[in-house]
Amino acid sequence: MDRVTRDMNLRADVVLLDLSHDRVVEIGFLHGARLIRRLAGAVACLTVPLVAGCTGPLSTLDPAGPAAAAVARLWWAMLAGAGLIFALVMICLLLAYRRRTRARGSVGTWVVGLGLVFPTTTLTLLLGYAVLTGERLLPHPGEEVLRLDGTARQWTWSFHYPDGGPAIPDGGPLVIPVGRPVDIHVTSEDVIHSFWIPRLGGKIDALPGHVNVIRLQASEPGRFGAQCAEFCGLGHTQMFFWVDAVPEENFRQRTEAWR
Amino acid sequence: MTLAIRPAFLLVIALGYTLWGGALVVLYGVLSLGCVFGWEEVMLGPLTLQRGLLLLLWLLSVLVIALLSWQTCAWLQAARAGRPTPLARFTLWLAAACSIAAAGATLFMGLPILGASACI
Amino acid sequence: MNEPNRPASPVELHHELTRIWGAHPGFGQLAAVNHTTLGRRFIVTAFLFFAVGGILAMLVRAQIATSHSAFVGPEIYNQIFTMHGTVMMFLFAIPMFEGFAIYLLPKMLGTRDLAFPRAGAYGYWCYLFGGSILLLALAMGAAPDAGWFMYTPLSSKPFSPGINADVWLIGITFVEISALSAAVEVLVSILLVRAPGMSLDRMPIFAWYMLVVAVMILVGFPPLILGSILLEVERAFGWALFDPARGGDSLLWQHLFWIFGHPEVYIIFLPAAGMVSTIIPVMAGRELLGYRWVVLAAISVGFLSFGLWVHHMFAVGIPHLALAFFSAASMLVAIPTGVQIFAWLGTLMSGRPRFNVPMLFLCGFFFIFVLGGLTGVMVAVVPFDLQVHDTHFVVAHLHYVLVGGFVFPIMAAAYYWLPHLTGRQPMFQLGHAVFWLVFIGFNLTFFLMHLTGLLGMPRRIWTYPESYGWDWLNLLSSIGGFVMTIGFALFVLDIVLQMRFGPKTGRNPWGADTLEWATPVPPTDYGFASIPIVTSHRQLAEDPDLPRKLAAGEGLLGFARRNWLETIAVDMITGAPRQILLLPGRTFLPLGTALATGLFFVSLLLQVYPLAIAGIVLTIAVFWLWTRHPARTADLGPLPVGDGTMLPVHTESGHAPSWWAVVFLLLADAALFGSLLFGLIFLWVVAPGWPPPEVLFNSTAFALIAMACLAGAAGLGRLALRAARRGAVGWALVWNRFLAAAHAATLLLLAAILTTAPDPTAHAYAGVTAAILVYILVHAAVGLILALHVWQACRRGHVSAARSLDLMIGRLWHDYTAVAGVIGLGTILGVAAAIGQPGAG
Ligand code: HEM
Ligand SMILES: [Cu+2]
Numbered sequence A: 001m002d003r004v005t006r007d008m009n010l011r012a013d014v015v016l017l018d019l020s021h022d023r024v025v026e027i028g029f030l031h032g033a034r035l036i037r038r039l040a041g042a043v044a045c046l047t048v049p050l051v052a053g054c055t056g057p058l059s060t061l062d063p064a065g066p067a068a069a070a071v072a073r074l075w076w077a078m079l080a081g082a083g084l085i086f087a088l089v090m091i092c093l094l095l096a097y098r099r100r101t102r103a104r105g106s107v108g109t110w111v112v113g114l115g116l117v118f119p120t121t122t123l124t125l126l127l128g129y130a131v132l133t134g135e136r137l138l139p140h141p142g143e144e145v146l147r148l149d150g151t152a153r154q155w156t157w158s159f160h161y162p163d164g165g166p167a168i169p170d171g172g173p174l175v176i177p178v179g180r181p182v183d184i185h186v187t188s189e190d191v192i193h194s195f196w197i198p199r200l201g202g203k204i205d206a207l208p209g210h211v212n213v214i215r216l217q218a219s220e221p222g223r224f225g226a227q228c229a230e231f232c233g234l235g236h237t238q239m240f241f242w243v244d245a246v247p248e249e250n251f252r253q254r255t256e257a258w259r
Numbered sequence B: 001m002t003l004a005i006r007p008a009f010l011l012v013i014a015l016g017y018t019l020w021g022g023a024l025v026v027l028y029g030v031l032s033l034g035c036v037f038g039w040e041e042v043m044l045g046p047l048t049l050q051r052g053l054l055l056l057l058w059l060l061s062v063l064v065i066a067l068l069s070w071q072t073c074a075w076l077q078a079a080r081a082g083r084p085t086p087l088a089r090f091t092l093w094l095a096a097a098c099s100i101a102a103a104g105a106t107l108f109m110g111l112p113i114l115g116a117s118a119c120i
Numbered sequence C: 001m002n003e004p005n006r007p008a009s010p011v012e013l014h015h016e017l018t019r020i021w022g023a024h025p026g027f028g029q030l031a032a033v034n035h036t037t038l039g040r041r042f043i044v045t046a047f048l049f050f051a052v053g054g055i056l057a058m059l060v061r062a063q064i065a066t067s068h069s070a071f072v073g074p075e076i077y078n079q080i081f082t083m084h085g086t087v088m089m090f091l092f093a094i095p096m097f098e099g100f101a102i103y104l105l106p107k108m109l110g111t112r113d114l115a116f117p118r119a120g121a122y123g124y125w126c127y128l129f130g131g132s133i134l135l136l137a138l139a140m141g142a143a144p145d146a147g148w149f150m151y152t153p154l155s156s157k158p159f160s161p162g163i164n165a166d167v168w169l170i171g172i173t174f175v176e177i178s179a180l181s182a183a184v185e186v187l188v189s190i191l192l193v194r195a196p197g198m199s200l201d202r203m204p205i206f207a208w209y210m211l212v213v214a215v216m217i218l219v220g221f222p223p224l225i226l227g228s229i230l231l232e233v234e235r236a237f238g239w240a241l242f243d244p245a246r247g248g249d250s251l252l253w254q255h256l257f258w259i260f261g262h263p264e265v266y267i268i269f270l271p272a273a274g275m276v277s278t279i280i281p282v283m284a285g286r287e288l289l290g291y292r293w294v295v296l297a298a299i300s301v302g303f304l305s306f307g308l309w310v311h312h313m314f315a316v317g318i319p320h321l322a323l324a325f326f327s328a329a330s331m332l333v334a335i336p337t338g339v340q341i342f343a344w345l346g347t348l349m350s351g352r353p354r355f356n357v358p359m360l361f362l363c364g365f366f367f368i369f370v371l372g373g374l375t376g377v378m379v380a381v382v383p384f385d386l387q388v389h390d391t392h393f394v395v396a397h398l399h400y401v402l403v404g405g406f407v408f409p410i411m412a413a414a415y416y417w418l419p420h421l422t423g424r425q426p427m428f429q430l431g432h433a434v435f436w437l438v439f440i441g442f443n444l445t446f447f448l449m450h451l452t453g454l455l456g457m458p459r460r461i462w463t464y465p466e467s468y469g470w471d472w473l474n475l476l477s478s479i480g481g482f483v484m485t486i487g488f489a490l491f492v493l494d495i496v497l498q499m500r501f502g503p504k505t506g507r508n509p510w511g512a513d514t515l516e517w518a519t520p521v522p523p524t525d526y527g528f529a530s531i532p533i534v535t536s537h538r539q540l541a542e543d544p545d546l547p548r549k550l551a552a553g554e555g556l557l558g559f560a561r562r563n564w565l566e567t568i569a570v571d572m573i574t575g576a577p578r579q580i581l582l583l584p585g586r587t588f589l590p591l592g593t594a595l596a597t598g599l600f601f602v603s604l605l606l607q608v609y610p611l612a613i614a615g616i617v618l619t620i621a622v623f624w625l626w627t628r629h630p631a632r633t634a635d636l637g638p639l640p641v642g643d644g645t646m647l648p649v650h651t652e653s654g655h656a657p658s659w660w661a662v663v664f665l666l667l668a669d670a671a672l673f674g675s676l677l678f679g680l681i682f683l684w685v686v687a688p689g690w691p692p693p694e695v696l697f698n699s700t701a702f703a704l705i706a707m708a709c710l711a712g713a714a715g716l717g718r719l720a721l722r723a724a725r726r727g728a729v730g731w732a733l734v735w736n737r738f739l740a741a742a743h744a745a746t747l748l749l750l751a752a753i754l755t756t757a758p759d760p761t762a763h764a765y766a767g768v769t770a771a772i773l774v775y776i777l778v779h780a781a782v783g784l785i786l787a788l789h790v791w792q793a794c795r796r797g798h799v800s801a802a803r804s805l806d807l808m809i810g811r812l813w814h815d816y817t818a819v820a821g822v823i824g825l826g827t828i829l830g831v832a833a834a835i836g837q838p839g840a841g
């Protein structure tokens, strides 16, 4: 993967990604349980009748790990709340034109009640939920954690284990074990990039001169897309790689094999 | 009582939120310094030095702005007891309301000190 | 002095005032400084830039419409989206509301013009020239291409070797002069130049909003200006500032950019909210519900918006607690926004709302802006933002806020105030078609982007593979974009038709109660033939005959005295009349100054530095000519204003508007200096590669003497002022001479320190230290120029006990310079001592 994107006609690259994606779909269908979850996701996504559900190699709504799942739950909860508040405002607006008799223009009800007290309450609850969720996703110290070091440069990534061994074999995807938390320590050699595997969780920037850590975990085997999320110049679009989550024993076999 | 309100009073209106801004900068600054200098590792009873310091600064700033709110409210009350001009009412109300809002904002903003991890 | 003769008839008064206030036709139009003309120019120019930004947006949408539709590669695409964002934010949104504010404020405040007509004109030319630089670069294919927030190191020399990034840094800084000058002008005018009797509680709500916005600009723009200067210096001269290999940090740029960038979006929203708050009560047929709550909300948003900047940086690796502070602050800002929304809804619900084109756009505003606000709260939630940050979800969010919160209110405002601007009524009901096209097109375009974003589509990508399943959504988005564009085209047509063929409108067609509807429509150059005395905050509703009375000269200053352009300045709080403001009339000086300034910026861009120095000198020289306007050699004493009372002219009374202008400029200056000091501390604590290999340690004595000189200059400025106020102009001259010497000595000392200071290209410590030294040096140099000006003014007899304004302004400057100098040099010495001798760190 290191070299895949370098020196190559960028347009052709996309086609290349395209081809490899067909394999992803095959892998996906091997797992019946996942198929059902995908169907459930598709139902949840009825708001998008034209899209075949919320799937896709980069979909945040098709979580494959606890972090992404927590965020997806957060999203659906916030969507519901936002929908209600939006409906409230729209109904007020409609009523303003529908009502025969005038409402009492009371500052107490409108400005203080609806404008001040209502949002303050909602937001306090949301802040609590947000901070608690955020806490759970942090890279707290733990024993079982696998550590990886990632270095970005225009427009590729290279990954190493702390002992220096490469974590990506030539041209292959990044391999991580299923069910074990992975801390990725990212940095950059040139401009700012951002490390992002949407189906596993949020992103973290790779900054020159700094090392940032993100905790991710796959809860099911599969192949997920990883996209550089911070605009980093001409090759930003193509700064993409695949991540394979494999069961622990396969993981050991595969990583041993490259050493 | 008719209060002559002078231009400098505009600064009183802005004072509460200015203190709020100061509190934000101080909290963020102390937090960053604390993580650099390892205050999170120093235990201070049940709390780390880092969190204890942040709690203290937070509550202190809420207190200061609350005192300001109390003072501006007292002015407003005093004025209401007399026969204030609409202008005096308006400006004094605005000063009181801005200070109270700033105190509330400071309180709300610091809530995460009660839970969030300080240096990860 | 006697009351001047009143003209025989309103018509005669009109002719007299037009002769005095108007600009000559043809080339003479370039000399116009009148707020009505300038406001119109800002609005029209901003609209042209909106068209450019819109065309760029259409190119973006065409490029990513499907996975196969890309027609340019990333080289061009990066320029297109960067320019789209840049044009929309800096060349459309800000100048557009400035135009509305400049056009409306004096009329709403019941006065004839803003406080500094020439500064307004200068700002306009800077905007036009700066914007043209950017467009020219776009036409030549050398437009900026590092995204509208220009993150370093991508925008630094090694990764953007071309001129593209320089175009952004220099062009935008040039344009920002106009934002700053408009902010000072608007702020001082709202505070001081109102109709007599307009106390703070009677001020139109729009003025309150603009007051807040002006302060926000003064505090919010300097960090970006500083950042741009530093980055340009790094690019052009190799100073180490943001380069992590040399002790700099790309995060410093992000902080500086977003300390500007977040308030910026509220700077754009608040004027629009002010217009909404103005229009809704008129349409609802009642007063605004909770006027003082809305004022409170505007002030709260203004302040709180400065505490959220880090929410654009959630992914840069800041500890969770710090993120949570900013997450909480971001949620907080939703509360005053909620207060405003419900105040507007309550106004509508308790009134009898009319349904017409402006109201239609305001309904669209409610729909879109509320959705944008709700997604805004979502992205304030850290874990969620870490997923959608830098995806099309954020693109959707920001357009819901900007288009909903700015473009829709502006279109409502356009339809609302068009009868005022043109004196004509709308012709056909095209407005409805415009609304539905734009509204449906907008939602189709951007609602779907939430989903593409959630499906993982990053922003700023120039193509994507078909297999991701984004094709359908993007295609519909693009179709929506084109529907919206048709709507905007129809809008232009509608307006042109109304301007050309609309039937004449009567005065105050909407039955509004704000004073801008008391002027003739279309407005005359002088605005009000005489100035109203305000007794209520709904003056026009309570006195519908007011327009006729004012035209007949029954208000204040209803005469043409000695060809002067006169208006009244008042007490900030009570609105009691205080001074007669003598305004400058038509002049080519602003254009000349802007050309000189342009020479400076263009030479910087082309790296012809000798010419850049010539540009500075020329700019100062032309500015020097500005001071000829109010200068007099004899006191005028109090003059009658028309109701039997007498007022002094502003040059002869204590705190004239220009004094306040300098106070507010210094506020902006302090924000810039504060950002610079923050930069030094920030790098020290956060950046990699510290401590520096070499620190400034052998200039302590020089620095201490320089501090003493600066303090001395401040003291001497006070002595000179005191002497002048006693009428002892001779003594003032003496003190002033010492003052000049003190500044000159400071200049030499600082230059000496700079030559022995560590190499600014070696390490960011040296870079920022040198920047602080240069900052103080520039201030001492300006202090010297002010001293020279005072010298000239004294010699020419422009200074007397009453006419000591120049010295008062000088005193402000010298005081500020002393404080900044002592703090700056003190910080440098302190940091040097703390870091210690080389190798000790
Ligand atoms: C008129 C209809 C508009 C359309 C169709 C449109 C479309 C777009 C699209 C598709 C992008 C994303 C580009 C990318 O990430 O590759 C974008 C970015 C942006 N737009 Fe718009 N836009 C419109 C109006 C506006 C307005 C009115 C504003 C501001 C007042 C605005 C401000 C921005 C900004 C700041 C960006 C970010 C640019 C960057 O990433 O550097 N847009 N726009
Ligand atoms: Cu990248």
Ligand SMILES: [Cu+2]
Residues within 6 Å of the ligand: C261, C262, C265, C308, C309, C311, C312
């Ligand atoms: Cu923001």
